Amino acid sequence: MWRPAHISGIIPDVKAPAAPLPHTRSAGASRQVMCGQLRGWRKLANHTNWRMDSMLRIGIDLGGSKIELIALDDAGRVSLRRRRPTPQGDYRGTLEAIGELLAAAESELGERGRVGIGMPGAESTLDGRIKNANSTCLIGEALREDLQLLLQREIRLANDANCFALSEAIDGAGRDAEVVFGVILGTGVGGGIVVRQQVLNGANRIAGEWGHNPLPLPGEESLPPPRCYCGRFGCIETWLSGPALCADHLRHGGEAMTAEMICAGAHAGDPACEATLARYERRLAKSLAQVINILDPQVIVLGGGLSNVERLYEKVPALWAAHVFSDVIGTRLLRNVHGDSSGVRGAAWLWNER
Numbered sequence: 001m002w003r004p005a006h007i008s009g010i011i012p013d014v015k016a017p018a019a020p021l022p023h024t025r026s027a028g029a030s031r032q033v034m035c036g037q038l039r040g041w042r043k044l045a046n047h048t049n050w051r052m053d054s055m056l057r058i059g060i061d062l063g064g065s066k067i068e069l070i071a072l073d074d075a076g077r078v079s080l081r082r083r084r085p086t087p088q089g090d091y092r093g094t095l096e097a098i099g100e101l102l103a104a105a106e107s108e109l110g111e112r113g114r115v116g117i118g119m120p121g122a123e124s125t126l127d128g129r130i131k132n133a134n135s136t137c138l139i140g141e142a143l144r145e146d147l148q149l150l151l152q153r154e155i156r157l158a159n160d161a162n163c164f165a166l167s168e169a170i171d172g173a174g175r176d177a178e179v180v181f182g183v184i185l186g187t188g189v190g191g192g193i194v195v196r197q198q199v200l201n202g203a204n205r206i207a208g209e210w211g212h213n214p215l216p217l218p219g220e221e222s223l224p225p226p227r228c229y230c231g232r233f234g235c236i237e238t239w240l241s242g243p244a245l246c247a248d249h250l251r252h253g254g255e256a257m258t259a260e261m262i263c264a265g266a267h268a269g270d271p272a273c274e275a276t277l278a279r280y281e282r283r284l285a286k287s288l289a290q291v292i293n294i295l296d297p298q299v300i301v302l303g304g305g306l307s308n309v310e311r312l313y314e315k316v317p318a319l320w321a322a323h324v325f326s327d328v329i330g331t332r333l334l335r336n337v338h339g340d341s342s343g344v345r346g347a348a349w350l351w352n353e354r
């Protein structure tokens, strides 16, 4: 039987729930009993007055392959970092792993912190359950409520691309900018908007979800539009993710290669690789020009594996000028400062009251 004993043991002033956390996906009669228990748990989670006097910020990045935790001191320096593999396809196991990671970190630090969590997906405005997550075991789960109950404190939860943008807006590439658009170009394509160092969530909690807009002005080189996992066709993600770059290279007669190999080939002067990367740059420029026309950010910061392609920062702004409705373009396209740590740093900075 699964119990968050390791968590309740470190918080003596809050009564731990007597029942195990039920699994919301159980079928049949047991599901009704479990749902009843869950409602009780979640009621407790919503009405407990969380005692919180520490200014220690703890960020947790819930990724598809690893869960990473950092603690930030007041100056934004990382004072502790821990990680462990993400239990695959196992919601309860994932919660338990987060609980254990946090308990160990707080025990080591001798202090209880404010916890922010970055994760793939977003909370539904209907019932707070997770939607749009590529870690599918999270979909439909009341992640924030379950974590608040398990960890016995208020939890701030945000999309991982929003966390990336926040981290870079606070003390990274966009630290002097009023409006920052953060873009992840990795296995998927995500985006987040930060205005005056606060995440903009939006009415549907999808602000910045630019990867599922259709590629603008596709032209012959980008037709027919590939089908996206979201069910639509020709999403920006189907052209600008790492796997999309590889698929495009194949589509135009190239060999099966990784994104890194294609970029290295272009750098070495291979004509097919060069053509693939040039198509990628044209698509990125057109797609970002639409963001500039709507949001007009001072800084667009790139993250994810493809943010390491140095030439993007020169080529793409030269190409986006043709699509931006302005005589002068002050928007800067910048590489991230915090690298792979941006997501988890941003999760900690969800507690950024000064």
Ligand SMILES: [Zn+2]
Residues within 6 Å of the ligand: 211, 212, 228, 229, 230, 231, 232, 235, 237
């Ligand atoms: Zn899509």
